[in-house]
Amino acid sequence: MMHHTSLLLQVASGQLPPTMGWFVIFAIIKMLVAFGIYLVCVAYTTFAERRIAAWIQDRHGPNRVGPQGIFQVLADGVKNFMKEETLPGGANKVMFILAPALAFIPSLVTWAVIPFASPLPVPGVGLIDMVVANLPIGFLFTLSISSLGVYGLTIAGWSSNNKYALLGGLRASAQMISYEISMGMSTVCVLLLAGNVGLNEIITQQASQGWNVMLLTMAFFIFAVSSLAETNRVPFDLPEAESELVAGYHAEYSSMKYSMFPIAEYANIITASSLMVTLFFGGWDIPFTSWDNLPPWTALKTVLTMGLYVGKVMFFVFTFIWLRWTLPRFRYDQLMSIGWKVLLPMALVYITVVASLTLGLDAAGVVRTGMGFKAAMLGMNLVFVGLVFWVLDRGRIVSPAFSRIQRAEIAHLRAVSERSDLSNQQGT
């Protein structure tokens, strides 16, 4: 115990060995900078959502606070802090206050393991990994922590002592458990190609073999749909369906406690987008060149790769928002049958096909980094995408329903509608 105490004194007085000291200092800097930027991005995603929604719906949106409304986020924050806090009668007070934090923390923690740039060389220190925590189980960590996000929603719904909130909480837990399975299954294919669960290794594999979205297109499709469901975004926002459940699990929340739920939602969107980028779009990898993936590492490489990473993530955040203002909501039974009867079997079949194909190609002596491997995977994906498109389309785009009606039938229907057209019967 004695040497422990003296060591604590050394830590306090900064007499640590240099490597350990630098590690601690850079870990703290990375935490503060990365999470500071992350939280600002989350705040501005709410602003982006409102402006993009306005743009899609052909209206102005918030544009009064500051130039183009960029200080709207601050105004919203101040407003939320000033609002009255309410506690519904009969609510479980501890759980009611705990739930918003439980909803927000998992997405924040998940983001900590995602690498966002090539390593940065610092003179006298060495290479600094551009990731807050470089875990050897990186990818499994993201899966297991994101599976905790459901607690915030479920407990919020239950503790509010409100039937709509409870229904929203139950929907949230059922939906998130269901889609977690297909999400996990779709990423098995990524692990089959990478042969490792470290996120840095997955990025390295994509830099040498090409991005996974080309090699594993269907896995990306399943992962993207499941992430929409996991983040409770339209078309999967059943837990807060305002037309049926008032506001779902957060119906009883007010003030900043309410605000934590949208913040958690946008944090989840950014984390899900980063995961899609890392697993399927090469992470911070710059395509068509291996200049950025090889030492010597320079600060220029770090800046460029980080810029490209941010660009890719922003594209997916935009896609999330775009989908919300484009698609209607699913019915609850449709949501469940998509999860269990479409996505899960599809993911299982795809794992089998990818595993057999890679095994066959390896046995035939095809090099994984060569063109032959890429071409075989691409061909398999084209077949799969064609099949899935044909099934999901069901004659809506390729052969629309009206093209299957006889011409005589159409003429008959036109005649009927002309005879009964009220606009032609003026004065009667």
Place this chain on the structure above:
Amino acid sequence: MQVNQFHSLFYAFTFYFFGLVAIASAIAFVTRKSPVAAAVWLVLVMFSLAALYVMLDAQFIGAIQVLVYTGAIMVVFLFVIMLLNLGNPSELADARGKWGYLAALLIGLVMLAEVMALTRSNTIDRMIPPDLAAKAAAAAAAPLAGGVIGPIAAPLFNEYLLAFELTSVLLLAAIVGAVVLSKRRTNAR
């Protein structure tokens, strides 16, 4: 050697922290009357156990502990408890009587005595077969192939493949059985 000392200090602190959290939440879990509160305490127990697994370099087990127990099984527990709606916790009668508490205390004391006896004498070290201990030492010294899950995946899908596949069939049978039982009850009504 200061680095190692710093590590051991940090390690000891984290171990006692998560150990105490696990024990305290386990006690809270069995003493809470509200089922939902008990379930949330159990989640905390499992989370601290996962942290302890990671500290023992069993990172895969730690991740799976959180993923399966905390993220899936406990969510389903919570789901069922909320659907059952057992009523106000203060009105729930405690089924365990005085004798139940006494028996639990007695068994707990016996377990504690056993654990203390085992750790004080080096019985555990003597119980491990020497060839297994040598294997473990060799594995610990060798660099890890395939990251942290390679050493688990390789024996699981080579030496123990049959047992692994049989277990999955068993789980499938359990799922099918549950579906069949629930369907039969609905038809009878």
